[in-house]
Amino acid sequence: MLHWRDILTYARYSNPEPPMRVVLTEAEWQARLPPAQYRVLRQQHTEPPYRNAFCRSYEPGVYACAGCGSLLFDSATKYHAISGWPSFTQPLAKNALGYYFDDSHRMQRVEVRCNVCGGHLGHVFPDGPAPSGVRYCLNSASLRWLAPGAGA
Numbered sequence: 001m002l003h004w005r006d007i008l009t010y011a012r013y014s015n016p017e018p019p020m021r022v023v024l025t026e027a028e029w030q031a032r033l034p035p036a037q038y039r040v041l042r043q044q045h046t047e048p049p050y051r052n053a054f055c056r057s058y059e060p061g062v063y064a065c066a067g068c069g070s071l072l073f074d075s076a077t078k079y080h081a082i083s084g085w086p087s088f089t090q091p092l093a094k095n096a097l098g099y100y101f102d103d104s105h106r107m108q109r110v111e112v113r114c115n116v117c118g119g120h121l122g123h124v125f126p127d128g129p130a131p132s133g134v135r136y137c138l139n140s141a142s143l144r145w146l147a148p149g150a151g152a
């Protein structure tokens with residue numbers, strides 16, 4: 001299980017090695033992704049709170065990266081954080097995500113990206129519920145929900 005100290009260590013030193021890498025040019029991403037997905041995944045756009053697909057959705061299944069299809073989160077770790085964005089306490093695998101310090105918007109935050117394609121997903125905060133104590137706060141547009149059994 002990843003805790004805040006693990007995430008800070010990744011952001012400070014080096015992220016875990018992903019199972020594979022998907023590398024496309026920005027032109028290729030733009031051609032491949034619908035505009036809403038492109039804005040979030042490749043331009044670090046944040047979608048409005050409460051007006052996004054998975055904010056209030058608690059269907060069982062897994063969530064994959066909308067950019068490359070890598071499996072990122074299980075619905076069992078999704079919880080109601082009252083933030084207006086889909087929130088999770090833990091990724092499916094330790095090497096599924098990459099962590100990067102983000103000082104934009106006059107805030108000190110840790111950005112979360114898909115570790116396979118580098119797509120921007122959202123941010124992670126140290127105010128989640130026990131036992132991990134972390135809250136992954138993500139954009140719905142960066143995720144694709146897969147019903148149980150429909151995954152890889």
Ligand SMILES: [Zn+2]
Pocket residue numbers: 065066067068069070114115116117118119
């Ligand atoms: Zn990805």
